[in-house]
Amino acid sequence: MKRVPGTRDEFHTIQLKTNNFNRMNKIRNLILITLIFVVGACQNKKLDKTEKKELKVTVDEHFNQLFHRNSGGTTGADGAISVPFPDGSSVFMMGDSFLGEVKNNQRDTTTKMINNTFIVVNPEQTNTKTLFQGEYDDPYSLVIPENDPGKFYWPGHGFVRDSVFHFFMSRFWIPGTGMWGFEFLNTDYFRYSWPEFEKISVEPFEYTLQNNVHWGHAVFDEGNYIYIYGSRAEEDNICKAHVCRTTLTGENTLDFKDVEFFDGSSWTSDPLATNPMKGITSNISEQFSVFKYNNTYVLLSQQRGIGAGEIYTYTSENPFGPWENRQMIYRTAEYNEDSDIITYNAMAHPQYIKDHELLISYNVNSLKPSQIFENVDYYRPVFLRVPMEMILKE
Numbered sequence: 001m002k003r004v005p006g007t008r009d010e011f012h013t014i015q016l017k018t019n020n021f022n023r024m025n026k027i028r029n030l031i032l033i034t035l036i037f038v039v040g041a042c043q044n045k046k047l048d049k050t051e052k053k054e055l056k057v058t059v060d061e062h063f064n065q066l067f068h069r070n071s072g073g074t075t076g077a078d079g080a081i082s083v084p085f086p087d088g089s090s091v092f093m094m095g096d097s098f099l100g101e102v103k104n105n106q107r108d109t110t111t112k113m114i115n116n117t118f119i120v121v122n123p124e125q126t127n128t129k130t131l132f133q134g135e136y137d138d139p140y141s142l143v144i145p146e147n148d149p150g151k152f153y154w155p156g157h158g159f160v161r162d163s164v165f166h167f168f169m170s171r172f173w174i175p176g177t178g179m180w181g182f183e184f185l186n187t188d189y190f191r192y193s194w195p196e197f198e199k200i201s202v203e204p205f206e207y208t209l210q211n212n213v214h215w216g217h218a219v220f221d222e223g224n225y226i227y228i229y230g231s232r233a234e235e236d237n238i239c240k241a242h243v244c245r246t247t248l249t250g251e252n253t254l255d256f257k258d259v260e261f262f263d264g265s266s267w268t269s270d271p272l273a274t275n276p277m278k279g280i281t282s283n284i285s286e287q288f289s290v291f292k293y294n295n296t297y298v299l300l301s302q303q304r305g306i307g308a309g310e311i312y313t314y315t316s317e318n319p320f321g322p323w324e325n326r327q328m329i330y331r332t333a334e335y336n337e338d339s340d341i342i343t344y345n346a347m348a349h350p351q352y353i354k355d356h357e358l359l360i361s362y363n364v365n366s367l368k369p370s371q372i373f374e375n376v377d378y379y380r381p382v383f384l385r386v387p388m389e390m391i392l393k394e
Contacts, residue, residue, distance in 0.1 A: 055387050057330045060359060063352075063383035066121060066128050067092075068376075070102040073130035074117050076372065076379040078344075078363035081217075081287060083158050083167065084351035085194060088123030093155035093167065099130070099139050102376050109373050115141045115152040116169075118197070125352075131197060143169055143190070146202075150174075156187065156216035157287075159226070164252050165192040168205065168216025168228075187216045187230075189254060207259065207271045213242045217287045220319055226254060227319050231284050232276075239304055240276035241284045243320050262320050279323035282312045289348035290319060293358075298391060299323055302346035302362060307335045311346045311362065313391045329390050332362055332382075340367045341378060357385040 069075050079095035097117040098107060118131040133140040145151040151173045158167025171185045187208045191200040208215050208230075215230035225245040233239050245267070246259045260267040264275035280299070288301035297319050303310040309332030314323035332343040343362050352359040361381040366372050372379035 055389055057387075057390075058385045060383040060385050062125070063359065063361075066125070067119070067381055067383070069128070070376075071100070073128060074099060074119055075102050075107060076376050077117060077119075078365060078379070078381065079116075079155050079287075080361045080363065080381040081155050081157050081347055082349045082351070083160065083165070085160055085165075086163075087195070090121050090349070090351055091165075092119040092121065093157075094119055095154045097130075097132075098376075098379070099132070099136055105376055107373050107376055109370075111373070112139065114139050116143055116155055118142050145171055145188075151185065153188070157219040158190075159219055159221040160194055161221065161248060162252055163194050164200065165194045165197070166190070166219075166226075166254065167192070168219065170214065170216065184214065187214070189216070189256075191253060201253070203256075205256070207244070207261075210271045211242075211261075211274050213274060214286065215242075215244070218290045220290045220292075222292075222319060227290070229288070229290055231286055231288070234276065239284045239286075241280055241288065241299070241301075242274050243277055244271075244274065245320075277321040277323060279316070279321050280314060281326060282310070283308075285345050287345040287347060289350075291348055291350040292319075293350065293353070293388060293392075296392065298348070298350075300346060300348045300360065302332075302344060304344075306342055306367075307339070309333065309335055309343050311360070315392065325392075325394055327391055327393070329386050330360075330384065334364055340371060341365070342367060343382075353388070354385075356388045358388055358391065360384050360386055 074094060074097050077094035077097035079093055081093045082090050084090045094117045097114050098111050100107060100111040114132065120129045120131065132142050141152065143153045145153060151171055153169040153171055156168030156170055158165060167190050169188050169190060171188055172182045173185060174182050187205040188202055189205050190202045192198060193200055205215055213230040213232040215228055218229035220227040225247060227243055227245045229241060229243050231239045231241055244259050244261045246255050249255045260269060261271055261274040262277065263273045264278060282301060283304040285301045285304050288299065290297065290299050297316045299314045301312055310328050311330045313327045313329055315325045316323045334341040334343050342365050346360055346362040349359040349361065361383045363381055364378055366378045
């Protein structure tokens with residue numbers, strides 16, 4: 001076989017060049033991959049830091065504007081207990097309410113206060129409509145006790161099932177004088193048609209009088225059961241949360257003959273055996289919220305007491321606890337700035353969760369009644385957005 005001079009050397013040289021080229025490619029690829037991982041890790045760290053910085057409570061200016069009307073509806077109220085409706089709208093059940101015109105952020109001192117109104121937020125969240133009785137210049141509460149003069153209602157909570165709006169109202173009267181002269185009498189259960197808001201029936205929830213639990217301020221429709229929550233001052237004068245449950249009858253009404261009460265570990269038909277739910281270490285508010293987020297139940301409550309601004313959440317695998325993972329998600333600042341301005345009864349509005357942020361509200365009021373006329377912002381709800389990560393973290 002004829003040998004071609006230089007062929008082997010040329011092949012060897014080419015092979016060396018190829019090997020060197022491959023090695024350089026491998027080294028270059030290795031460096032490139034390393035850089036990608038390093039840069040990616042730095043970016044992830046930056047993203048993590050950014051995410052942590054973004055986990056803060058913010059003011060929801062949109063909902064504040066919806067509820068801060070200057071005329072044409074409720075211009076001031078507390079309560080703000082919401083129930084979602086099937087069409088995407090919601091009703092906010094309000095307590096003592098002012099209608100009338102507001103000028104220069106002030107209301108006329110002769111403006112009439114009524115004990116309750118319902119504010120309906122349209123599905124697009126662009127407008128509200130206030131429900132009340134009477135004329136705008138001479139309004140009356142939407143829900144008034146029948147044949148019981150001198151008594152009035154403040155709102156509880158509720159739910160909608162098959163075009164029936166089920167809700168609770170707390171009946172009060174004023175035997176004393178001054179800001180704290182009112183007295184709780186009983187809880188009544190209402191059924192209204194939806195969307196007409198026409199009364200179908202009303203009856204007392206008699207268990208309130210048997211075990212002194214203020215039932216109906218939080219209601220959770222789980223499907224098979226309707227859970228009804230309440231608060232009661234215990235022996236240490238600390239208010240604690242209780243829960244009972246029942247079902248709906250074929251007539252779409254709560255079955256009061258088959259109510260079960262949670263005794264701290266199991267369910268019983270004895271209303272006197274009710275015991276507080278376990279795990280809640282804060283002084284429960286008169287009004288609080290219970291809702292489900294994915295597979296987790298969440299309880300939200302503001303610390304009870306004049307000047308208390310701490311809003312807490314708890315989580316559980318069950319709607320009756322035990323509750324754990326207490327988080328102090330927000331502290332209101334109004335009382336620190338003016339000791340006459342108080343905040344209370346924070347509520348959750350889970351139907352408005354957006355971008356994993358929960359809409360909540362708390363009420364602002366004044367120990368000096370004159371201030372709520374001088375500045376209407378002293379008697380209006382404040383709306384906030386809370387990242388769900390702040391609630392679910394452990």
